[in-house]
Amino acid sequence: MTQQALFIIFGGTGDLAYRKLYPSLFRLYEKGYLKDNFAVIGTARRPWTNDHYHEVVMNAIADDGHEADRTNSELVRKFASHFYYQSHNVNDTEHYVALRKLADKLDEKYELKGNRIYYLAMAPRFFGTIAAHLKSEKLITDHGFNRLIIEKPFGRDLKTAKELNDAISAAFSEDQIYRIDHYLGKEAIQSIAALRFGNQVIASLWNKEHIDNIQITLAESLGVEERAGYYETAGALRDMVQNHILQIISLLTMERPRAYTAGELRDRKVEALQNIKIYSEEEARQNFVRGQYGEDADQEQQAYRNEEGTDAQSQIETFVAGKLVTTNESLAGVPIYVRTGKRLAQKSTQINVVFKNVDQNIFKSVADADAKLLQNVLTLYIEPDQGYRFDLNVKNGNQSYGTMPIHLEYHKSAAEKAKVPEAYEKLIHDALDGNRTNFAHWHEVAQAWRIVDVIRQTWDSEEAEFPNYVSGTMGPQAANELLARDHRTWVYNPNR
Ligand SMILES: NC(=O)c1ccc[n+]([C@@H]2O[C@H](COP(=O)([O-])OP(=O)(O)OC[C@H]3O[C@@H](n4cnc5c(N)ncnc54)[C@H](OP(=O)(O)O)[C@@H]3O)[C@@H](O)[C@H]2O)c1
Structure with a gap:
C-alpha cells in the first residue's frame, strides 16, 4: 500500500x-x-x-x-x-x-x-x-x-541503555519507537518462525526430548577494517551477542505465539530472553571465551592490535564463543552454543540444530565395523548463503546392511536471493506500515543487557592474553574446548 x-x-x-x-x-x-x-x-x-x-x-x-x-x-x-x-x-x-x-x-x-x-x-x-x-x-x-x-548500539550496558531509553521515552511512547536490529529484517531470520511453527514435523521435535544442542555462528572473514574507532569502544560481545545473537536465540527458544502479530511475538521473545540463565561471574568465566585476532599464518594480514586506530595493548575482543542455557521448560538444559568473530576462516551466519541420537542402534550387529549413526542436524543458512540442510542416515547401498549419512539441501538461487528485499528496505517498509514485529522492544534490549553485562564485567576485571587466534582460523582453541568438555564439536568447522 x-x-x-x-x-x-x-x-x-x-x-x-x-x-x-x-x-x-x-x-x-x-x-x-x-x-x-x-x-x-x-x-x-x-x-x-x-x-x-x-x-x-x-x-x-x-x-x-x-x-x-x-x-x-x-x-x-x-x-x-x-x-x-x-x-x-x-x-x-x-x-x-x-x-x-x-x-x-x-x-x-x-x-x-x-x-x-x-x-x-x-x-x-x-x-x-x-x-x-x-x-x-x-x-x-x-x-x-x-x-x-x-x-544500535543501544547503550553500553543496562545502565546506559536505560538512561538512553528514559531520554527518548520522555518524547516518544514505546509504540512510537522502532529499535533497529537489522538481523530482524533478514529473510532467513524471519523464516525461523515459519520453519518452527509452520511444520508439524519440526514443531513436534523442537524440545529437549529431541534436541541435543543448538549452535549459532556469526562468522566474518574481514577484520575490523575502517571501523576501529567504534570497535575499540564496543567489542564482539556488545557488537554482536547483545543484539543479533540474543535476538536469534529468542526466536529459536520462544514458545509458539498464538498469532504472528507484533504484540504476541514481542511477549514470547521477552519471555524467551527472561528464561536465559544469567550467569554468576564464575559461571561466565567457565562458559564464555574471548579472543582477539593476531596475524594470519602467512603474515599477510596484520593483528588487530596493529590495525589503524586500535590500541597497541587493546583488550577488545574480536571473538566470542559461549554456552547459554534456557530455563524454558520445553528446552531446559539444551545447551545453546554461540560463536562470533572477525577474521575467521569463512564468512557465514548459520544455525545448526543438532538432534539426539536414536535410543538404540539396531544396525550395530550388521553394520560395517566403523559405520555409525550420525546425529541428525538441521542447518539454517542465514547469509551469505540462504537455505536449509538436513542430515540423515540411510542405507549404504551395499549388499551388507550398513548405513551412511546423506543430506537434503535447499539453497536460494542468486535470482531468488536478488528478489528478497534487503533488511533495511523491509524494516523501513514495516516502520511506514506501523508494523513493529521486527523491531526490538525495550524489554528485550534490557534483558539482553542483563545477560551480557555480567560477562562483560567478568572480562573487564581480568586481563586477557591477546592475541590468541590466528587470522583465518575459527578462533582460539578454547572455543573448541568449550564444546569438547561436553563431548561435542562445532558442526560448522571450515578449518577441518
Ligand atoms: N554504517 C553502518 O553500516 C551502521 C550499521 C549499524 C548501525 N550503525 C549506526 O548508525 C549510526 C550512524 O552511523 P554511520 O556509520 O552513518 O556514522 P557516520 O558516517 O559517522 O555518520 C554520522 C552522521 O552524524 C552527523 N553528525 C555528527 N555530529 C553531528 C552534530 N553535532 N549535528 C548534526 N549532525 C552530526 C554527521 O554529519 P556531519 O559531519 O556533516 O555533521 C554524519 O552525517 C550510528 O549509531 C551507528 O552505530 C551504522
Missing part, C-alpha cells in the same frame, strides 16, 4: 544513510510503496545545498545499483527531487525551528497528513537531545503518525 510520510534523517551525510537508507527508500519508491506523497529532509552539519544532496542521493543509488544506468533514469531524478537538505547541528535549538518550518512546508506541499518518521542515523549520544528537541520545538505533529527509528 502506498504510504504518505515525511522522513527526517539525522545524519543525512553519513555512511548508513548513503549505503542503506537512500537505496532502500529508492527501492520502496520503485515498488510503489512511496509515490508522490513523500519527502525526505536530510540533516547534518555539512553545508550542503539541495542540488548537491540530490547528487549524493543519486550516487548512493548508483553505487548500490544492480542497474548501471539508474543514475540517469528519469525515475531516479524524480525520486531525488523529493529530498531536501537542512544544515543542522543537533545541539542547536535554533535549527529545530528552521527544521520545523521546512517540515511543515513539505507536509503541505506533498500532502503528508502530518505523518513523520525521524530516523536517527547518528551516534547514540545524540539521541536524547534530538528526541527532546523534537518535542520541545514541536516537530512532533498532533495529527498523523510520529515514529522514531534508532540504530
Whole structure:
C-alpha cells in the first residue's frame, strides 16, 4: 500500500544513510510503496545545498545499483527531487525551528497528513537531545503518525541503555519507537518462525526430548577494517551477542505465539530472553571465551592490535564463543552454543540444530565395523548463503546392511536471493506500515543487557592474553574446548 510520510534523517551525510537508507527508500519508491506523497529532509552539519544532496542521493543509488544506468533514469531524478537538505547541528535549538518550518512546508506541499518518521542515523549520544528537541520545538505533529527509528548500539550496558531509553521515552511512547536490529529484517531470520511453527514435523521435535544442542555462528572473514574507532569502544560481545545473537536465540527458544502479530511475538521473545540463565561471574568465566585476532599464518594480514586506530595493548575482543542455557521448560538444559568473530576462516551466519541420537542402534550387529549413526542436524543458512540442510542416515547401498549419512539441501538461487528485499528496505517498509514485529522492544534490549553485562564485567576485571587466534582460523582453541568438555564439536568447522 502506498504510504504518505515525511522522513527526517539525522545524519543525512553519513555512511548508513548513503549505503542503506537512500537505496532502500529508492527501492520502496520503485515498488510503489512511496509515490508522490513523500519527502525526505536530510540533516547534518555539512553545508550542503539541495542540488548537491540530490547528487549524493543519486550516487548512493548508483553505487548500490544492480542497474548501471539508474543514475540517469528519469525515475531516479524524480525520486531525488523529493529530498531536501537542512544544515543542522543537533545541539542547536535554533535549527529545530528552521527544521520545523521546512517540515511543515513539505507536509503541505506533498500532502503528508502530518505523518513523520525521524530516523536517527547518528551516534547514540545524540539521541536524547534530538528526541527532546523534537518535542520541545514541536516537530512532533498532533495529527498523523510520529515514529522514531534508532540504530544500535543501544547503550553500553543496562545502565546506559536505560538512561538512553528514559531520554527518548520522555518524547516518544514505546509504540512510537522502532529499535533497529537489522538481523530482524533478514529473510532467513524471519523464516525461523515459519520453519518452527509452520511444520508439524519440526514443531513436534523442537524440545529437549529431541534436541541435543543448538549452535549459532556469526562468522566474518574481514577484520575490523575502517571501523576501529567504534570497535575499540564496543567489542564482539556488545557488537554482536547483545543484539543479533540474543535476538536469534529468542526466536529459536520462544514458545509458539498464538498469532504472528507484533504484540504476541514481542511477549514470547521477552519471555524467551527472561528464561536465559544469567550467569554468576564464575559461571561466565567457565562458559564464555574471548579472543582477539593476531596475524594470519602467512603474515599477510596484520593483528588487530596493529590495525589503524586500535590500541597497541587493546583488550577488545574480536571473538566470542559461549554456552547459554534456557530455563524454558520445553528446552531446559539444551545447551545453546554461540560463536562470533572477525577474521575467521569463512564468512557465514548459520544455525545448526543438532538432534539426539536414536535410543538404540539396531544396525550395530550388521553394520560395517566403523559405520555409525550420525546425529541428525538441521542447518539454517542465514547469509551469505540462504537455505536449509538436513542430515540423515540411510542405507549404504551395499549388499551388507550398513548405513551412511546423506543430506537434503535447499539453497536460494542468486535470482531468488536478488528478489528478497534487503533488511533495511523491509524494516523501513514495516516502520511506514506501523508494523513493529521486527523491531526490538525495550524489554528485550534490557534483558539482553542483563545477560551480557555480567560477562562483560567478568572480562573487564581480568586481563586477557591477546592475541590468541590466528587470522583465518575459527578462533582460539578454547572455543573448541568449550564444546569438547561436553563431548561435542562445532558442526560448522571450515578449518577441518
Ligand atoms: N554504517 C553502518 O553500516 C551502521 C550499521 C549499524 C548501525 N550503525 C549506526 O548508525 C549510526 C550512524 O552511523 P554511520 O556509520 O552513518 O556514522 P557516520 O558516517 O559517522 O555518520 C554520522 C552522521 O552524524 C552527523 N553528525 C555528527 N555530529 C553531528 C552534530 N553535532 N549535528 C548534526 N549532525 C552530526 C554527521 O554529519 P556531519 O559531519 O556533516 O555533521 C554524519 O552525517 C550510528 O549509531 C551507528 O552505530 C551504522
